[in-house]
């Protein structure tokens with residue numbers, strides 16, 4: 312019996328050790344990721360709930376790790392937020408987004424592109440200046456660049472980001488509240504924010520067609536957004552049944568696998584050329 316316990320322990324310790332080593336190596340790898348150009352921009356369309364027309368695009372980061380392969384953001388973004396490395400990722404995504412927007416703009420396409428930013432970015436006094444100079448260098452109308460901020464991140468950050476949000480708004484950049492419904496913000500708080508869009512969290516959409524009470528809840532969130540004069544977007548729409556409910560509820564835009572999964576930039580361009588709503 313004691314032998315079995317020992318062998319159990321000797322199996323357990325190296326596993327913890329390995330996990331720590333993996334985290335440490337991820338930290339040093341993350342420094343390399345930007346320098347070695349291992350980050351990628353994936354794009355997912357946002358379409359009108361009424362007629363399916365393409366209304367905007369969201370940029371989502373991917374990391375093509377030399378050893379571990381494609382890493383989704385949940386495997387490194389929280390970690391990068393913890394270590395402060397997220398600022399370099401955000402800057403890379405902003406530069407990449409502005410390049411994509413410039414291409415579209417040159418083609419006469421009035422498509423917006425939304426970049427996800429973390430609360431740490433909003434506490435960075437250099438952010439507004441960097442966004443302003445990127446837009447100026449590219450001679451791009453600021454309203455084409457959108458920034459998505461999670462409701463829970465905003466609530467955790469306290470009042471400081473609000474000033475930064477106002478500065479971004481004055482630049483002409485549009486702001487969205489992401490994962491709405493999960494962060495417990497108050498109406499008074501929402502009313503204070505210079506935002507143009509609420510993105511309803513996927514958890515409210517998933518399987519909503521099977522539950523009348525959740526349908527009502529979804530309807531109330533859409534009404535709340537509209538009473539604040541905001542565009543209401545639903546994320547994670549996977550089925551026609553969910554889509555129909557959102558359309559009936561008056562939701563403005565939808566995003567999700569039903570329309571398209573996030574794609575790398577060339578695949579998105581192909582999708583866009585073939586897309587017929």
Ligand code: C2E
Nearest residue numbers: 371372383384385388404427428429547548549567568573
């Ligand atoms: P998010 O901003 O809420 O992005 C939506 C996530 O839902 C994306 O996951 C997307 O691939 C996924 N998704 C889209 N449609 C569907 C659907 O129909 N069904 C399901 N099940 N999922 C769908 P992804 O790309 O893995 O990103 C996860 C989260 O990581 C994002 O959530 C965002 O919070 C964060 N993130 C992604 N890119 C960035 C970035 O560049 N910077 C920062 N700070 N965070 C990022």
Ligand code: CA
Nearest residue numbers: 369427459489
């Ligand atoms: Ca988002």
Ligand code: CA
Nearest residue numbers: 489490510546
């Ligand atoms: Ca979201």
Ligand code: CA
Nearest residue numbers: 489490512513
């Ligand atoms: Ca999310």
